[in-house]
Amino acid sequence: MRLTGFPLFVAISLFCALGGSAAARPPYGGTLHVEMRAAPTSLDPADASQPDWSGYRNLSSLMFDTLVSLDARGKPEPALATSWKAESGDQRWQFFLRRGVTFQDGAPVTPDVVAASLRRTNPSWKVFSEGEAVVIERDSPAPNLPLELSLARNAIARREGGKLSGTGPFAISQWNPGKKLSLVARDDYWGGRAFLDAIEIELGKSFGEQMISFDLGKTQLIEVAPEQAHRAIAEGRHIRSSAPIELIALVFGRDPQSPEDARQRQALALSIDRDLLSTVVLQGGGEPAGGLLPNWMTGYAFLFPTSIDLAAARQVRSEIPHTTSWTLGYDPADPTARVIAERIVLNARDAGMGMQITTASSADLRIVRLPLISIDPQIALNELASELGLPQAKSAFASTDDLYAAENKLLQSQRLIPLLHLRTANGMSNTVRNWRATRDGSWRMPNVWLAAEKP
Amino acid sequence: MPSANHNAVYNSRIPQMRAWSSRFPRAACLCVLMLTHVPVILASDWRAPEEQLARKIAAATGPGAVTLEVVNRSSLSRPEDEAIRRGLSTELAALGVHFVNADQAAASVQITLSENLQSYVWVAEIHQGNNEASVVMVTTPRLGPPVVENSTVALTIQKTLLSTEENRILDVALLNGAPQHMILLEPESVVLLKLQDGRWQQEQSLPLSHSHPWPRDLRGRLALRKDHLFDAYLPGTFCRSLTTAPLALNCYDSDDPWPLGTDQSGLSAFFAPTRNFFTGALSPGIEKQTTVKAFYSAAMLPREKYKLWVFSTVDGQVHFLDGVTDQTAAKLGWGSDIASVRSGCGPGWQVLVTGNGDGAGESVTAFEIADREPIAVSHPAEFNGAITALWTDSDGTGAIAVSQNSETGRYEAYRLSIVCGH
Numbered sequence: 065m066r067l068t069g070f071p072l073f074v075a076i077s078l079f080c081a082l083g084g085s086a087a088a089r090p091p092y093g094g095t096l097h098v099e100m101r102a103a104p105t106s107l108d109p110a111d112a113s114q115p116d117w118s119g120y121r122n123l124s125s126l127m128f129d130t131l132v133s134l135d136a137r138g139k140p141e142p143a144l145a146t147s148w149k150a151e152s153g154d155q156r157w158q159f160f161l162r163r164g165v166t167f168q169d170g171a172p173v174t175p176d177v178v179a180a181s182l183r184r185t186n187p188s189w190k191v192f193s194e195g196e197a198v199v200i201e202r203d204s205p206a207p208n209l210p211l212e213l214s215l216a217r218n219a220i221a222r223r224e225g226g227k228l229s230g231t232g233p234f235a236i237s238q239w240n241p242g243k244k245l246s247l248v249a250r251d252d253y254w255g256g257r258a259f260l261d262a263i264e265i266e267l268g269k270s271f272g273e274q275m276i277s278f279d280l281g282k283t284q285l286i287e288v289a290p291e292q293a294h295r296a297i298a299e300g301r302h303i304r305s306s307a308p309i310e311l312i313a314l315v316f317g318r319d320p321q322s323p324e325d326a327r328q329r330q331a332l333a334l335s336i337d338r339d340l341l342s343t344v345v346l347q348g349g350g351e352p353a354g355g356l357l358p359n360w361m362t363g364y365a366f367l368f369p370t371s372i373d374l375a376a377a378r379q380v381r382s383e384i385p386h387t388t389s390w391t392l393g394y395d396p397a398d399p400t401a402r403v404i405a406e407r408i409v410l411n412a413r414d415a416g417m418g419m420q421i422t423t424a425s426s427a428d429l430r431i432v433r434l435p436l437i438s439i440d441p442q443i444a445l446n447e448l449a450s451e452l453g454l455p456q457a458k459s460a461f462a463s464t465d466d467l468y469a470a471e472n473k474l475l476q477s478q479r480l481i482p483l484l485h486l487r488t489a490n491g492m493s494n495t496v497r498n499w500r501a502t503r504d505g506s507w508r509m510p511n512v513w514l515a516a517e518k519p
Numbered sequence: 520m521p522s523a524n525h526n527a528v529y530n531s532r533i534p535q536m537r538a539w540s541s542r543f544p545r546a547a548c549l550c551v552l553m554l555t556h557v558p559v560i561l562a563s564d565w566r567a568p569e570e571q572l573a574r575k576i577a578a579a580t581g582p583g584a585v586t587l588e589v590v591n592r593s594s595l596s597r598p599e600d601e602a603i604r605r606g607l608s609t610e611l612a613a614l615g616v617h618f619v620n621a622d623q624a625a626a627s628v629q630i631t632l633s634e635n636l637q638s639y640v641w642v643a644e645i646h647q648g649n650n651e652a653s654v655v656m657v658t659t660p661r662l663g664p665p666v667v668e669n670s671t672v673a674l675t676i677q678k679t680l681l682s683t684e685e686n687r688i689l690d691v692a693l694l695n696g697a698p699q700h701m702i703l704l705e706p707e708s709v710v711l712l713k714l715q716d717g718r719w720q721q722e723q724s725l726p727l728s729h730s731h732p733w734p735r736d737l738r739g740r741l742a743l744r745k746d747h748l749f750d751a752y753l754p755g756t757f758c759r760s761l762t763t764a765p766l767a768l769n770c771y772d773s774d775d776p777w778p779l780g781t782d783q784s785g786l787s788a789f790f791a792p793t794r795n796f797f798t799g800a801l802s803p804g805i806e807k808q809t810t811v812k813a814f815y816s817a818a819m820l821p822r823e824k825y826k827l828w829v830f831s832t833v834d835g836q837v838h839f840l841d842g843v844t845d846q847t848a849a850k851l852g853w854g855s856d857i858a859s860v861r862s863g864c865g866p867g868w869q870v871l872v873t874g875n876g877d878g879a880g881e882s883v884t885a886f887e888i889a890d891r892e893p894i895a896v897s898h899p900a901e902f903n904g905a906i907t908a909l910w911t912d913s914d915g916t917g918a919i920a921v922s923q924n925s926e927t928g929r930y931e932a933y934r935l936s937i938v939c940g941h
Contacts (some may be wrong), residue, residue: 089815089855137636256735363640365631
């Protein structure tokens with residue numbers, strides 16, 4: 065039998081011999097060089113002032129852990145807490161800590177330290193230790209508390225003598241605020257030592273600077289602007305994108321002041337060509353958004369229309385005796401926002417409404433980037449509402465219908481007009497292995513390993 | 520909507536309290552007959568959400584004439600999509616909603632089969648007259664059935680799916696007997712299952728204690744024993760099943776060497792307790808050779824007067840040791856994992872080798888080694904994801920391969936055997 069098929073087997077042998085890299089087990093070691101746009105001046109998870117949320121979250125996950133994390137489907141799973149239970153109608157929660165975990169400085173993780181960390185981030189919560197557990201008491205039922213605790217801002221940190229220490233897979237070896245962060249793998253990490261020995265992160269680098277460094281081989285992992293991801297792939301770079309995880313929206317400074325104001329906002333929403341913004345301006349790096357949350361998160365986002373309806377926009381406009389010429393603001397440091405603003409002004413004009421773009425902070429409405437900070441739709445929606453200063457919905461929804469109704473209510477406030485949901489993208493060299501693409505673009509760095517450069 | 524479970528507890532599984540059957544053999548051997556095990560095909564039952572959505576629609580439209588359109592925006596397959604359409608039509612008809620052309624309809628209903636991370640989301644938009652559309656929806660959990668593939672050509676590697684688990688499976692041992700049993704080694708437990716009515720039913724779960732964090736790319740090995748049921752080897756930890764009933768596990772810190780190859784191969788090697796490879800120190804050694812380069816896996820091929828050991832070393836090379844010489848082969852394109860299998864085909868033994876794994880899937884190919892020259896003797900057996908474990912089973916008639924399905928993320932344990940002929 066073997067002889068009859070011999071040529072075939074020789075061919076297979078040759079293929080195996082000459083084929084690409086083998087499925088080798090991951091080797092430990094190496095330093096990963098990273099560049100990022102984020103330029104945080106503080107690494108404290110409780111510091112809510114950091115502008116680049118996505119980048120900050122990824123940095124934080126290298127050094128800090130949360131009590132609870134979310135699995136790929138958004139279900140809570142143990143992290144620093146191994147179990148938890150609710151009492152008193154979800155107003156009182158007990159979280160039981162993983163034993164034997166230490167901070168980077170060697171101090172043990174105790175309920176007292178965890179409680180202090182959570183109190184700092186959430187001053188309105190009553191958090192205290194009780195035996196082996198951390199107890200959190202809320203003013204009202206909080207059935208989604210484990211989901212809230214998975215947010216990066218609720219990462220556990222020990223603050224002692226002005227020094228910050230986490231329990232994460234990497235320890236800080238050098239920190240130059242806003243410029244450079246050096247990390248080394250912790251051998252005693254409770255989740256198992258990371259494959260990498262170290263990570264060197266250059267901060268505050270623009271997309272352009274990052275791409276140049278990447279092409280020169282100075283860095284192995286960069287961020288890529290969503291609108292440049294397709295081109296980067298076409299040019300042969302290895303790019304991984306998330307699902308749409310950031311909302312770009314027009315946000316008004318205040319509620320509609322009159323029925324005419326409300327009608328004009330409706331006309332503007334109908335006049336915007338989101339498909340063009342998505343395909344031309346963003347080069348497929350995003351999706352048209354009619355709602356606040358993307359369809360992968362809710363399953364119903366298609367119910368919110370995204371198509372331009374100029375005839376309807378003109379009809380609504382014609383019913384308004386006197387329209388206001390709005391000013392449309394954008395962040396001057398965001399070139400994509402400017403292009404979007406210019407397109408929206410043209411769309412508004414087509415519908416018979418005047419509009420001017422400005423970089424002043426006093427604009428009537430602004431183009432705003434709103435990160436969806438959890439893959440859980442309830443948490444994401446409530447955080448969006450909080451960010452926009454809108455009333456938050458009730459703390460938990462019994463059904464998808466309820467979530468839909470809550471999102472619909474936020475949209476009907478007419479405080480914002482959704483435009484696009486954007487992806488995040490990373491470029492990485494061929495030596496970066498086992499990079500697991502996540503829905504929300506979050507890093508799973510402890511599992512990443514470096515392959516040897518091919519000669 | 521998904522929400523955090525009340526009173527959710529995520530400790531290790533609670534051991535099942537069912538005692539061992541007295542008929543269960545202590546001296547277990549591998550179950551070749553498992554090759555005949557037929558994988559179970561999970562059929563989804565859509566009746567509950569169909570009924571639920573139909574009731575919601577009928578509550579909005581009342582009995583009467585409607586137009587119905589169903590759009591699939593989800594990952595449901597076409598047959599599933601069609602089955603759901605039929606089911607919804609049936610349920611609606613039972614509630615007095617019948618279907619007509621648009622010009623005769625009092626309402627139009629558009630149903631969209633959508634999905635989110637955790638659930639299928641079925642949405643019905645109901646238009647009646649000039650009223651604003653009303654929207655109703657139902658959700659039902661998403662399931663991922665296991666996928667089984669079989670090679671059908673050349674000297675064939677036969678794959679038999681044994682188990683799919685959310686948890687990483689480190690090794691599997693099959694036990695002959697009536698009924699048949701299977702042991703799964705997982706990072707935090709050893710699970711005993713019984714084959715009943717063609718399905719594996721969990722019989723007992725034994726928590727596995729360890730004092731140090733597991734290293735990444737965790738590996739572990741089960742070894743069946745004659746005087747007790749099994750030993751489990753993990754990095755820096757050794758566990759032995761106790762002979763008392765019900766079955767229990769005694770685990771302790773240990774750097775004892777792990778057995779390589781089959782029960783009869785007689786060679787063990789020390790495993791680095793905080794890494795994913797063997798240090799290279801052998802016990803007792805191959806004749807006078809007591810060390811080799813640090814390696815990921817080893818396979819033994821019996822020769823007439825000696826045993827040829829093949830090592831896949833950490834530096835990407837393959838070493839052949841026969842007790843006297845250590846020959847090196849580079850650039851074979853082999854993966855890290857190898858395991859020998861006694862097939863009875865050709866020279867009797869082959870080496871299974873993980874292959875080229877740059878894509879989403881990975882493969883295992885059988886090789887024969889004549890005079891240190893490996894020749895592929897089978898087509899690759901394809902897997903739906905990275906292979907995380909490949910161990911020769913206790914009697915050497917097969918190997919256990921575990922892969923992580925790149926689509927579902929679940930771990931799939933297969934028994935691999937080699938079938939002679941085409």
